[in-house]
Every structure is written in structure tokens, then in C-alpha cells.
Amino acid sequence: MNFEALLVAVLTFGCLFSVLTLSLNLQYARGGMINFGTVAYFAVGAYAYAIVTQEPPSGLDQYLIGLNGPWWLGFLVAGAGAAGFAILTGWPTLRLRGEYLALTTFAFAEVLHSFLLNERGIGNGSVGLANVERPGISWADVPDSYVFAAAALLLMLATIIVYRRILASPYGRAMDAVRDDEMAAEAVGKDVARMRFEVFVISAVPIGFAGALYAMITTLVSPDLFTAEVTFFVWIALVLGGERTMLGAVLGTIVLVTFQEVVRGIPFETVRSAQIAASVEHMLTGAIFVIILRWQIFERISIARSQPA
């Protein structure tokens, strides 16, 4: 296995999906909202980027819009699009509590997936949009994969900085109060509905950016890439890392991505051995989860880091 390629892949996708986990951490651990539709905002970002940057349809293309815009415009529209989708889905649903919100957001994501699959005018339906444009940035001999790894890292750091800033402010304090006791928070003038809505929309923006970056890296957007599996992946990462700190969210994601990339990189001689490995993977994954959750390994590391006492 090529160790360098593995490292770059882990860094790229680890940071990229960490953005999703961090947003989920903000929504759930601090905002008290269970969002089971994370993938939808990711997909909106990816599709928005593709639509803005691709060329107008020609030949066999079935999509209707291609703006042929610059990559940075696509990137910005991806963030705005995800925020717009969050406004659209958050407005009617955020009054719901706990598992009801989880079900509704999950349903929204499924509806979007179904829509993208069947409405060919958006992104060629199930075929998807291939050859999504990559930004034409090249620094001397640095390969593209390194540039994307750096971009993912930057996006993750920017997300952390913005979220930190929010959480360390009176806004974060009011969020904690709202999550602890809505009625008491309203009695001191905290607008619970407004705050939940704002947190929901704000945290969708980095997810949209991550979607755009994902589209650049894979150069393909198709409904297959944006199934509920992505949502479950980041939820598992959040659970593994512990929901209480941002470092935990990042550690959980990186470990999960590493595990996936390592398994993906193992070469098999026969189909039979690949089948055995696939079933062993499930058992191994389960065993690792049990170990991590039993001793709350990442949660301990991240809490020890955040409270040097």
C-alpha cells in the first residue's frame, strides 16, 4: 500500500468530513437539535458548485442549467445554497423536538435524494454530472491531491475558528441556556426559536462549502454519492469522538476515515478473500466501536486537552 497516498487521502477526507461532524456537533451538542439530514446540505453544496461551474448543456446532456462560472463563485454559491436549503427546511421543522426533528430532517434528505435521482434537469438524474470543473490552481510541481488536502485542512480550521468564536461569546452561553432549559431561557428574554434557526442555518454553510470541495475532488456529483450513509457516517464519527468537544468530533472523523481508507487499500488476490475480508470488516468495525465507546478514548483525550487543570 502506498503510504503517502493513504496519508493524503486521510488528511483530505478526514478534514472534509470533519467539517460535517463539527457542524453536527454545533447543532446537536450545543444547539440541542438532532439533524439526520446532514447529507442533504452537503449534496446541495456539491450540486450548486457543479451547476455554477459547468458548461451549458450540449449533446446528450439532460441538465438544463450550466453557468460556466469561475470556481470561486461556485464555491460561494455552494455555501449560500446550503444555507438557503437550511432556511427552507428549518423554517417549518425547528419547532419540532428531539426525535421528531430527526425524522423530519431525514425525510427532507430522502426527498432531495429522490428529487435529484428523478429530475434530470438538475443534474442528469441518476447519471449525475461528470467532469465537474476543478479550479485551475497549480503551484509548480505540487500535485492536485496535495492542494485539495490543504484546502480541506483550511476549510476545517476556518470552521473551527468561526464555531469557537460563536461558542466563546455570550451567544454560546445563551445557546447552552436554551439547550438546558428553554422555558427558563425564554423567561430571561432568549428567543429560543430565533437562536435555533440561526444555529441551524449558520452551521449549514460550512457543510455546503465541504460539498463544493468534495465535488472538486471527485469531479463527479451523482445521487449515489449523497445517500443517508453519509449522514450516518458523520453521526458515527461524532459518537466515536464524543459530542462534548470539537477536538473529539475531529478525532472521531479522522479515525473513521483512516479505517475506511486502510481497508480500501488492502489488495486482494481472489474474490473469495475479498468477501471474507468484507465480513471480517463488519466484525472488526463493531469491535472497535465497542472498545472506543466503552472507554470513551477520544472523549477523554479531548477533554483532557481542553481543560488543562
Next chain:
Amino acid sequence: MNRDFLIVDGVTKRFGGLQALGGGGGLSFTVPRGTFLGLIGPNGAGKSTTFNIISGVLKPNTGAVYLDGQNLSETRTPEIAAHGLGRTFQTPRAFPSLSILENVIVGADSAGERLGAVLSGRWRRDEPKLKEKAVAALERVGLGNRTAESVASLSGGELRMLEVARQLVRDPKILLLDEPTAGVDPSLQGRLSDILVRLHENGTTLIVVEHNLHFLLRIADSIVVLQNGELLAQGSPQAIRSDERVVAAYLGNDHAA
């Protein structure tokens, strides 16, 4: 100006089949600005329901509550609080993930609770002032030396005082306290009555639900008595003390002499 500050006008409230408030035509009473009103009545008389309707947690089935001309029954709870109405709860409510000091600071309306101000960092210069105010409020309720502790270390009575401190930093125009002395030891009760008297002197309108009549009749200047969701009597503590209907319904016959 002496016009009525708070008007409860023909309020009724049903919970399922139970007529909790205003069975016979609705509950009505008025509270002039600056009054220290005691709200009393036997269990089930509708005191807490009245309280929750005034503070907007419950909406009345019919009738309305007006604060300074504003119809509170059509106003959302956070906006009612923003209009200067503060309240505590019958069961004290704290924010467990915040420290004692933060539990009080969070009561204030900080500029930093607006996202624009957060991202630009403009809130920072207000923070020391808020902190100072919160520490002062905690000192007033006798928790001045516990600021860094977790709320889990507070007793039930101390939690009530914490709620009072959280309201003090808001400088409410009208403050509603739901059984503030329940579970509070005598020395803290003395402190509490000092705080209430001081607020009253400074012109804050107070409405206090209380079972501890000795506490209330000594410091309130007006009493409303509820029974079965209806207004039984309203008047000065002296008048209430000698009102035979009140004595019979609430204080018990042995007080009649």
C-alpha cells in the same frame, strides 16, 4: 402617573375538562405601577396558572392580560421578557451546564447574543460590566462567594435565590416570584425580604405568590386572594386579614378570632 400598569381582563383557562381559571365570567384584577402585590389562595386556586398566563407561558382561552398597554396574550414569551417582565418558577430552574456566575450573566440581554456582534467581536467591551453586575446580584442574594461553582452544589433554597439574582441583572419593571420562600432558610428569607422591599422602594412592580403568609402580609401593600380560579378578595393586608370570607376560605377558622 397612576394608571393601571398590569390589567388582567376577563381571563379564563381550561385544562381539558378542568376549568382552572375564571369559571364565572373570567378573572379580572388590576395592578397599579409600583405595587407590591401578594397573590394568595389555597392549593388549586389558580395562582400558578394566573402567573403563567401573565408571563406568557400559557395563553388564556378568553380574555387578555395587558402590561403597560401591550396585550401580552398576543406576545411571545421572550418578547414579554424584553418588555421588562421578569419571573421565577415554582420549581427553580437553573442551567446545569453553566457556572453559577454564568447562570446569572445569561439573564442580561448582551449585545453578544446577536450573531453580527459575535462575528465582529464587538461584545467584548460590555462583558466586564455584565460580570460586575452579576457578581453584585449574587452578593445581594448571598451567593457572592460561590460564583465559580457548579449549580449542582446549590441547595433548593439557594437555587431560588439564584433565579432571583438572574432576574435582578435584568432590572425588570415588573417581577413575578412564584413561592420564593419555599425551601429557603430563615436567614436567606430575611435577605430576600430586604431585596423585595428595596425593589419596591425603587418602583419595581412586584407580584409574589406565597404560602408563607407571615412573610407576605408583612411586606406586600396589596393582596389578591384567589379561590377555585376566581377572585375572592382584593385589598390591603389589613383588610384581607380581617375579611371573613378570606379567613374562612383560606386561613382557617381558628384565625377568625
